[in-house]
Amino acid sequence: MNHEAALRIQAWIDGELPSPAAREVAAWVERDPDAAALATELRHARSALREGEPEYSAPVSREFYWSAIERRIASPRTAQPQAPAAPPFAWLVRWFVPAGILAALALVLALPGLRDQFAPPVTWASEEVESPLDDISSVTFRSESEGITVVWVNAR
Amino acid sequence: MSGRPSKPQRKRIEYPSAADEDLVRAAQGGDMVAFEELVGRHRDKIYARAFSMMRNEDEAIDLSQEAWVKGWQRLQQFQGEASFVTWMTRVVINLCLDALRKQKRLRTESIEHMDSESGGVERQMPPLIINPTEGLERQEVRQRIDQAMSQLSYAHRTVLILHEFEGLEYKEVAKRMGCSIGTIMSRLFYARRRLAALLMDLKQERPT
Numbered sequence: 001m002n003h004e005a006a007l008r009i010q011a012w013i014d015g016e017l018p019s020p021a022a023r024e025v026a027a028w029v030e031r032d033p034d035a036a037a038l039a040t041e042l043r044h045a046r047s048a049l050r051e052g053e054p055e056y057s058a059p060v061s062r063e064f065y066w067s068a069i070e071r072r073i074a075s076p077r078t079a080q081p082q083a084p085a086a087p088p089f090a091w092l093v094r095w096f097v098p099a100g101i102l103a104a105l106a107l108v109l110a111l112p113g114l115r116d117q118f119a120p121p122v123t124w125a126s127e128e129v130e131s132p133l134d135d136i137s138s139v140t141f142r143s144e145s146e147g148i149t150v151v152w153v154n155a156r
Numbered sequence: 157m158s159g160r161p162s163k164p165q166r167k168r169i170e171y172p173s174a175a176d177e178d179l180v181r182a183a184q185g186g187d188m189v190a191f192e193e194l195v196g197r198h199r200d201k202i203y204a205r206a207f208s209m210m211r212n213e214d215e216a217i218d219l220s221q222e223a224w225v226k227g228w229q230r231l232q233q234f235q236g237e238a239s240f241v242t243w244m245t246r247v248v249i250n251l252c253l254d255a256l257r258k259q260k261r262l263r264t265e266s267i268e269h270m271d272s273e274s275g276g277v278e279r280q281m282p283p284l285i286i287n288p289t290e291g292l293e294r295q296e297v298r299q300r301i302d303q304a305m306s307q308l309s310y311a312h313r314t315v316l317i318l319h320e321f322e323g324l325e326y327k328e329v330a331k332r333m334g335c336s337i338g339t340i341m342s343r344l345f346y347a348r349r350r351l352a353a354l355l356m357d358l359k360q361e362r363p364t
Contacts, residue, residue, distance in 0.1 A: 052297030
C-alpha cells in the first residue's frame, strides 16, 4: 500500500473525506485485509488517545501561582493597554508640526509685501505653499480685491 | 483594541459559587478578584496543556502564567463564542507553539524530525491489530499514554495534541502549526503509528 492510500484511510477514519470518497474507502477496507489492519491500528491509537488524555496538576500552590500572574499584570510593562510603538523621531515630528504651520503662516503673511516689490499688482491671487514636512501641507487663497487671506492646513 | 479592563464591576457576586460567565463579565469590568477565581478554577487545565506540549514543568508554569496575563489583557476580546476555558486553552497553545518555534523544536532539521513527515521505522512496520490498551483501567491508559507521548518528537506530539486532544480538523491544525494539510496528515499518520508501537512495547513489558 502506498503512502497516499494509507493517508486516505486515515482521513476516512477522521471523518475528513467527502461522502463519495468515504464510501469508496469503506468498501476498499472491507475487501482488503491490509487496509483493514491499518484502519484497525489507527482506530486503536485514536481511541486510546481520546480516552486516556493524561491529566497534570500545576506543581505549585494556588497562591504562589496567582501571585506571579498578579505581579506581571501589575507591572507597568504589561498593565497598560498595548499601544502601537512610536515611530523613530516621533518627538522631532511633534515639535516640527506646529513650527511648520507657523512658518507657512509667516510665509503667507509676507507674500503680499514680496509680491508688491517684485511683481505687478494683481486684483486677486491664489498661492500654494508647500510645507517642508511630508505629512503637512497648506494651501493659501488670497483675494486682493476683498483683502482676505485663507489658509488651509492639511495634516495627513 | 482595549488592553485591560478598567471599569469596576458594581454588582457584588459570590466568587466561589459564581458561574464562569458571571466571573468573566465581572473581570471584564475590572474585577481582579473575579479573575483570580477563574485562574484558581482552571489553572490545572491550562498548565496541563502547556506541560503536554513543552514536557517541562518550569516552562509549563511560566507559559501558563503568561497565558493568564494575556487573557487579562485581552479579556475585552472574549465574546463568549466558546467557553472561557476553551478560549484560554487556545491562548496557551499559541504561546507554546511560539515558544517551540523560537526554540526551533518544531523545525525539520534533525533526522528525527525529518522522520516526522517521511516516517522512520514506522514506514516499514506491519500494522498492529491488537489493541494495546485493551483491558486497562483508565488511569493505567493515561499513564501509558503519558509515557508514550514523552517519547515522541515535538512535531509528532504537537499534532496529536491539537488533533486528538483539542479536536481540531486537519486544516485548523495546519493553520496553527504553519504547515500544509499534507504535512499534517503525514505527521499525524506516523505519530499514530509510532504511538501504537510504543503502547505495544509497554503492553509487552507490563501485560495486564
